[in-house]
Amino acid sequence: MRKKVIAGNWKMNMLPNEAIDFITEFAPLVKDTKHEVILCVPYTDLFYALLHAQGTNIKIGAQNMHWEEKGAYTGEISAQMLKSIGVEYVIIGHSERRQYFAETDETVNKKIKSALANNLKPIVCVGETLEQREQGVTEKIITTQVEKALEGISAESLAQIIIAYEPIWAIGTGKTATKEDANDTIKQIRKKIAEIYGQNEAERVIIQYGGSVKSSNAKELFEMSDIDGGLVGGASLKPEEFSKIVKFDE
Numbered sequence: 001m002r003k004k005v006i007a008g009n010w011k012m013n014m015l016p017n018e019a020i021d022f023i024t025e026f027a028p029l030v031k032d033t034k035h036e037v038i039l040c041v042p043y044t045d046l047f048y049a050l051l052h053a054q055g056t057n058i059k060i061g062a063q064n065m066h067w068e069e070k071g072a073y074t075g076e077i078s079a080q081m082l083k084s085i086g087v088e089y090v091i092i093g094h095s096e097r098r099q100y101f102a103e104t105d106e107t108v109n110k111k112i113k114s115a116l117a118n119n120l121k122p123i124v125c126v127g128e129t130l131e132q133r134e135q136g137v138t139e140k141i142i143t144t145q146v147e148k149a150l151e152g153i154s155a156e157s158l159a160q161i162i163i164a165y166e167p168i169w170a171i172g173t174g175k176t177a178t179k180e181d182a183n184d185t186i187k188q189i190r191k192k193i194a195e196i197y198g199q200n201e202a203e204r205v206i207i208q209y210g211g212s213v214k215s216s217n218a219k220e221l222f223e224m225s226d227i228d229g230g231l232v233g234g235a236s237l238k239p240e241e242f243s244k245i246v247k248f249d250e
């Protein structure tokens with residue numbers, strides 16, 4: 001049985017004092033959950049979030065990183081830097097980074113390798129545009145993204161990776177993929193992983209759904225056979241709302 005992993009992606013929101021207030025209110029609400037809970041926060045919140053999440057069951061993640069360890073890359077943060085302050089997870093290849101910051105399948109692959117080399121767990125995002133969905137090429141787009149992201153990565157390392165299927169047309173739009181569509185696409189991802197790594201690995205890998213997840217639809221999505229939790233944007237900014245998503249089955 002795969003566990004459910006529910007991660008919040010705060011994107012470019014929350015000042016440190018807001019992050020501290022959030023965790024103070026949120027931690028007691030989710031303290032008894034059996035699911036894994038992660039908050040992926042802006043760089044400027046990381047230190048405060050780590051401090052205030054100490055002694056709780058909340059794990060902290062970043063939202064991006066550079067693939068080099070160090071060097072002349074003004075404004076960038078490396079996996080080693082994230083690890084050095086105690087960060088456990090890092091989102092890689094979010095569609096907003098692919099769209100606005102020239103992230104490609106190649107940079108995604110390099111970042112995943114660097115994250116793994118530094119014992120950070122990557123949450124790797126894949127997803128199709130509305131146009132691609134309407135053209136009927138979703139499966140091709142998604143499986144190609146997965147294949148390129150995982151190029152050269154061992155089966156052993158795969159166990160450290162979470163994949164998040166986030167259809168771009170469902171992000172921040174209030175439009176959620178139907179639970180059947182989301183489940184089907186995630187099954188296709190699992191099939192691709194089975195082709196590369198074998199059936200056992202495919203059965204073990206955690207694959208989340210993301211895109212307008214809220215407390216009112218979390219249960220129906222997360223109870224589907226292949227959806228192992230969610231990557232939540234807007235609805236992860238409110239402690240009570242996000243706690244209801246984490247406790248979708250209570």
Ligand code: 13P
Nearest residue numbers: 009171172211212233234
């Ligand atoms: P929303 O939940 O706001 O649609 O964002 C999803 C997302 O992009 C999470 O990474």
